[in-house]
Amino acid sequence: MNDLKLKSQRWVYAAALSALIGACAATPQTSEPGASPAPGAPGAEAPQPQGPGDPTGTSDGTPYAGPTGPFTPSGNLSMDRWREDFANRARSKGENPAVVYAILEGISPLELYLSEDVGVASTGIADQAEFAKAIWEYLRTAVTNSRFETGQQKLRELSPTFDTLEQTYGVNREAIAAIWAMETNFGSYIGNYDAANTLSNMAVEGRRRSFAENQLYALMEILEKGFADREQLGSGWAGAMGQTQFMPTTYLAYAQDYDRDGHADIWANAPDALASAANYLSSSGYVFDEPWGIEILAPANFDWSYADGNERRMATWKSLGLSPIRGGGFDVDDNTYAELWLPAGAEGPKYLLFKNFNVFKTYNNADSYALAVGLLADGMEGKYGPVAAWPKHIERLSTQEVMTLQETLNDLGFEAGPVDGIPGRGTKAALQRFQKAQGMPADGYPSGPALDAVLAAAGS
Ligand SMILES: [Ca+2]
Incomplete structure (x- = not known):
């Protein structure tokens, strides 16, 4: 922008207009699903992205048909009441009553969400492994030799598919395969919940009701448009679907029908799932060939x-x-x-x-x-890391100790933020300011020695 400011306003306008005209003339609508560029035009060689499906192309285009009610009682009164109300709202919004019925019939209470025992219901939702464990403990189960080997094998087996994915979406093949590994261990574990059921449970539980209901509307759209069959809509416990664990709204926005059979089958079709993940990474701003x-x-x-x-x-x-x-x-x-x-x-x-x-x-x-x-x-790629060892010898802090650290840093005026026991970026920054003020290495690592130093400075 500094360069442009030196030129006259008129020149800038003319240049922008000319660039715009040039872009329209030379560039095909490569991001439009199913669009084919003119022969010989730039981009004609690159494969085109394909959206979640083309219902008018491969199905007969008739609306989803089937029974519209009544619902079988779920065995849980709150669930039945919520379902009556939500189904009414969905139908009055114009949703196809047969689709509303197909999505919401057969739901039943899951202990994970609706147990009378609060301890059961909160486990797994609040206590996510990413936050509770030391990072090296988390990596020990996530980054394994078996995943390296399976990944290399999949990259060989699906080599032409990965070539196309790199060309189409500009995402490196190893990054796509690594997401696949993390989400479902290369499609070997896609979860055995029904997405509609788990999301209905989430809605009844209540804390994330509007989120869950929006996801249920997205499931209705997937079914109405014929992108997937009702029986295909399996998910993990939180409603993420298929080999790349897409929420229903993410599916509608990013799922890809790689083999162009009219359905983005992220459940059973690995190339569809991988293209969907690549499309999502690409839309999130992935930079090809730049290291992470x-x-x-x-x-x-x-x-x-x-x-x-x-x-x-x-x-x-x-x-x-x-x-x-x-x-x-x-x-x-x-x-x-x-x-x-x-x-x-x-x-x-x-x-x-x-x-x-x-x-x-x-x-x-x-x-x-x-x-x-x-x-x-x-x-x-055969580049194993990290090279340096994890500092397992340094005492880590319990949640209670992190709270003491946060509270003491706040008392000393270093503004660690809320005392929540989670050593997030605010806590680390406050600890760094403390360490720097004390002439200590300012790494912000919330360790036993760091807590001792903070307590000593506070005279406690
Ligand atoms: Ca497909």
Whole structure:
């Protein structure tokens, strides 16, 4: 923009108009599902994305037909009341009564959501592995030799499919395969819940009712448009469907019918599922051939307060003395932005993270999940990590101790934010400010020694 400001306003307008006309003339509508570019036009060689299905192309286009009621009682009064009310609202919104019936008939209470015992109902929902375990414990079950081997085998078996996916969506094959591994262990475990049932349970449970009802509307649309059959709509316990674990709204927005049989079958058809994941990653901003992260070494006495969540140009990181732990130089442009991240403090593995790391997090918003995806993708290329050892010898903090840390940092004026026992970015930043003020390595790692130092400074 600075360059443009030097030119006259008229020139800018003329250039923009000419660029726009040029773009319209030369570029086919490559993002339009099913569009075919003119022969010889740029992009004519690249395969075209294909949306969730083409009901008018392969089905006869008639509306979904079937019984419209009455519902069989579910055995749970709250569920029956909610269903009557929701079905009425859906029909008055114009949903096809046969579709409403097909989605909501046969639902039944799941202990996971509707147990009388609060302890049962909250387990699994609140206590997600990504947050409860040490990161190396999480990675030990997520990033395994068996997944590297299966991944390499799948990449060989489906090599032409992955070629097409890279060309069409601009997402590296190992990244797609790593997501596939994380979500359903390469399609071997797609969950044995019925999506409509688990989402109905979520709606009745109530905390996420409007979310669950929106997902149920999306299921109705999938059925109405003939993208999938009623029996296909299986999911995991939270309603995520198929080999790439798409919520119904995500399916409608991103699912792809790779083999063009009229249905985006993310459940049984691996290429459809992989194209869907690639389309989602691509739409989330994936940068082809850019690393998700590079494990680094830093010079002695490096100021770890640079690990503050801010992105800086590679030129800056190089000038600060960071280098790849595997040796050689960074194979990334100096103007590319990266964030310095210490998943387990200055004594553990340390990474420069690039845009693709955050793209992985659009799938599951946990740093540990994105790290697992990245490590799996690298391992499928024979590049195993992390190179540095995890600092298992440093005492980790319990939830109660994290709360003490947060409370004490707040008392000392370092503003750790809410005292919730979760050592998030706010807690780490506050600890870094404390460490820096004390002349300690400012890595923000909420460890036993860090808590001791904070308590000592508070005189307690
Ligand atoms: Ca298909």
